[in-house]
Amino acid sequence: MTTPKSRTIATLSRRQFMASTAAVALVAGASTLATPLRAAEPIKTAGIYTVPVEQQWVSRIHKAAMTAQERGDVDYVYSENVSNTDYARVMREYAEQGYKLIIGEAFAVEQEAREVAAEYPDIAFLLGSSFKPDDALPNFAVFDNYIQDASYLSGIIAGSMTKSGNIGMVGGFPIPEVNRLMHAFMAGAHEMNPDIKFQVSFIGSWFDPPKAKETAFAMIENGADVLYAERFGVSDAAAEKGILAIGNVIDTQADYPDTVVASAIWHFEPTLDKAIAEVNAGTFKAADYGVYSFMSEGGSSLAPLGTFEDKVPEAAMTLVNERSAAIKAGTFTVEINDEEPKSS
Template identity: 65%
Template sequence: MKVAAIYTVPVEQQWVSRIHKALNAAKARGEIEYVFSENVANADYERVMRQYAEGGHGLIVGEVFGVEAAARKVARDYPRTAFLMGSSGKPQAPNFSVFDNYIQEPAYLTGMIAGGMTKTGRIGMVGGYPIPEVNRLMHAFMEGAREINPKVKFTVSFIGSWFDPPKAKEAAFAMIDQGADVMYAERFGVSDAAKERGKLAIGNVIDTQAQYPQTVVASALWHMEPSIEAAMRKVKDGKFTAEDYGPYSTMKHKGSQLAPLGTFEGKVPAGLMAKVRAKEQAILDGKFVVKVDDSEPKSTP
């Protein structure tokens, strides 16, 4: 099977790296031929999509948050090609499926850890853009923190970029100057600021504990493998249709998890971790559902 991916940012960016990892794993197993384009400008996205469709790629993967209309037009023009696209919109029959990182469940768990680890009671949160895919994770994190520490306060800002580590770092510095001692690192650069100032950070989408052993306490991990494997299977069986692949990112489908604590194993109070593990089990058992709130999160007044 020929699979192509189109990314608007470098493949090392957190979100895209998880898609790239899953597709490379399928390539390593000999299941697909995989090619990709990175740093594709929005203005060029439609042309690249058409190029891959014309090249006979049976499955095209990407993120179309800034180019929804153009991408959906291409899908209509190539009804026999399967498209699996990160999107805030709905599936489009017959061949345009959507996904995003529904990792609000482990985000809630990391929030619980943050709420129990902050000493100042103030947490800083730096995001890329206030879109549903980001907002729901921030809200879940905030609710988790409030479960442990109802009086915790949040400072929230968005840098207007998916990949600008220096800008994210400066935004984090400003929050630390205002008293934040735990940072929610939705973007690259935030953990660097926390490390330099001797504060703690919570990771998102990928596990950077090894790179920040004294800084990153916990992370909410996204695994794109269940989504990719389901899409490949349906393409191979001739059963690919327009669907929402979001649920494949939930913990039940092994699409997300709370990362191992690594060097913070034993440093996070045992009582706190007991509450986190109990909540984790309740989520897996279906006894607790993390609320999905796509509205823009705000700083505590």
């Protein structure tokens, strides 16, 4: 195992990134499979993560992989706390060991990850990414946690619960994967009260609970009575100060029964199950799996309210139920806004 290291934001612009990887695409294009990708059952699958598997985002990938293994669909192993500088090496090690499906995250190692994928055209790579797939790299598919639907619904609840009209939001980094969820949450809160103000801050880390907690304390001092807990540590601050919190990606209501009102949950199962089916069918290809995180695909949901079941205003729950049905039916669309959110 390597020493834990926070994931950093890639500094390349999308145009610079695509230009710098043009050579990789050409190599991959030259090695396009004459026969489709195929794997025997169970599929040898490896997960590579830059943070502990307990971290919210990664925990959902890990959970889905464990579920697939219990079904007998995959033979799953994983490495956690892999530093960005070590990521490509670990990818190669698993590739050399005969793993047929490699899952994980490429946000800070886009170029290196795609270079490795080009070297192993018979292996399916499914990695979290802010960039799109490239047909010239046919064995490299991307995904993202598009759970803006559930985030919007949790925002409606938050907007109905704040008394001060001041909501604090603590995130890791202002990247699209975080920004879109915050914007959706803010839009939901404004459904209940268009005058709500937001304090927005990013801690510059994916896993630093003490720093997230400290940032949350500052927001509470500045009047926030509801916190959006995009990072671990925020709900701890809310619990200590006796205010409310909204969870993200995982359901922590049982851990904070008097604090966490609602949570937007990410279900990675539809994404992984689609990849498993494609590998088994020999049809895995460069594709954007982001759609499988949408609520209409079963990729996200609003967690049960638990101890807050009868404490959320009826008007808010009526709107939540109406919008949930409309989202699933395709008659209401939550806006996807990847721009960095600002305090208001």
